[in-house]
Amino acid sequence: GAVVSQHPSRVICKSGTSVKIECRSLDFQATTMFWYRQFPKQSLMLMATSNEGSKATYEQGVEKDKFLINHASLTLSTLTVTSAHPEDSSFYICSASRVWHSGNTIYFGEGSWLTVV
Amino acid sequence: SQQGEEDPQALSIQEGENATMNCSYKTSINNLQWYRQNSGRGLVHLILIRSNEREKHSGRLRVTLDTSKKSSSLLITASRAADTASYFCATDASPTSGTYKYIFGTGTRLKVLA
Numbered sequence: 599g600a601v602v603s604q605h606p607s608r609v610i611c612k613s614g615t616s617v618k619i620e621c622r623s624l625d626f627q628a629t630t631m632f633w634y635r636q637f638p639k640q641s642l643m644l645m646a647t648s649n650e651g652s653k654a655t656y657e658q659g660v661e662k663d664k665f666l667i668n669h670a671s672l673t674l675s676t677l678t679v680t681s682a683h684p685e686d687s688s689f690y691i692c693s694a695s696r697v698w699h700s701g702n703t704i705y706f707g708e709g710s711w712l713t714v715v
Numbered sequence: 716s717q718q719g720e721e722d723p724q725a726l727s728i729q730e731g732e733n734a735t736m737n738c739s740y741k742t743s744i745n746n747l748q749w750y751r752q753n754s755g756r757g758l759v760h761l762i763l764i765r766s767n768e769r770e771k772h773s774g775r776l777r778v779t780l781d782t783s784k785k786s787s788s789l790l791i792t793a794s795r796a797a798d799t800a801s802y803f804c805a806t807d808a809s810p811t812s813g814t815y816k817y818i819f820g821t822g823t824r825l826k827v828l829a
Contacts, residue, residue, distance in 0.1 A: 636817075640822075643819075644816065644818060691757060693817070702747075704817060706758045709758075
């Protein structure tokens with residue numbers, strides 16, 4: 599079964615509004631989660647690293663004021679797309695790092711389709 | 716940023732044939748992973764190969780890694796129509812920090828014709 603859950607899986611919002619996407623680690627604590635964006639027929643682009651209890655680290659070219667990331671607990675990170683525009687329509691995927699005694703494993707969520715109309 | 720490039724960008728083969736996809740990356744890595752993505756869906760983890768490994772098998776999948784050339788290949792043998800998907804390699808962009816920040820390659824769109 600899924601160990602990282604994303605919600606909603608699909609969302610349509612009006613231009614100018616904000617939309618929040620949640621990423622939850624289901625049976626483990628994740629101090630670090632990652633947010634990716636994927637345009638149709640393109641690869642996944644890392645947007646930011648979400649750190650529990652501290653500010654997110656954004657990749658170059660990603661507007662931190664537009665894509666607000668909050669990692670308030672060890673099992674939940676949220677991505678809020680503020681003042682959404684049609685060009686923000688995309689597939690957003692999160693991943694969470696699970697720490698084992700033998701190393702780390704990355705688990706990906708199922709993704710969230712955002713359509714801005 | 717894009718760490719890896721994959722080729723070919725698109726591949727179309729007949730069912731039963733083998734499919735080979737290649738991935739090149741730029742920096743040192745701890746490990747490299749291959750993922751499959753069906754159209755409009757999330758990622759499915761296929762296989763992880765560590766930097767000290769040269770080859771790994773999983774069912775019909777064979778992955779090789781050449782750290783001297785900074786490249787990896789994914790071979791799918793006896794392909795099936797259900798293998799039709801996009802395939803991505805992903806590498807840890809920060810191997811020394813241990814943050815496991817994965818960067819994806821450009822991907823290969825595989826189409827297997829029945």
